[in-house]
Amino acid sequence: MIDRLSALFPGLQASPFRVTSPADPNYNCIAWAAGSTADWWWPLDDVRRYFWPAGVSREISLPAFAAAFGALGYAICSDDSFEPGFEKVAIFADAVGTPTHAARQLPTGRWTSKLGQREDIEHDLRALEGDIYGRVVMMLQRPRT
DSSP, rough: OOHHHHHHHHGGGOOOOOEOOOOOOOOHHHHHHHTSSOOOOOOSSOOOOOOOTSSSOOOHHHHHHHHHTTTTTTTTEEEEOOTTEEEEEEEEETTTTTTEEEEEOOOOOOOEEEOOOOOOEEEEEGGGGGGTTTTEEEEEEEEEO
């Protein structure tokens, strides 16, 4: 399993990571970053299959993703540094700026991600940058409760 993930995400080869839960097709990275394991979050119109916060534009764009997390109390911030008292989310996007992935910062300063239908992992933020998810393009934060 670890070798398979390292092959998909070469940045994990040089960075410590660990699998924190088994594969689960019922939720994705956006849901996991939002703190949910009950739904697959994606801004498509099929509301029976995809959850998206009410009142937020159902388009695959950075403003829509910022608004979705804004509905949860997040606001755009300047960087990914660890700040006690704040929970951060990183939005990844491909080369043309289309959102592809989200990761959430843990109270330890490390990051957690759900890899599609695959496992959840704890990792260094930049270790997932590459061909599959692109790079981190937006940071959001809210007070930790």
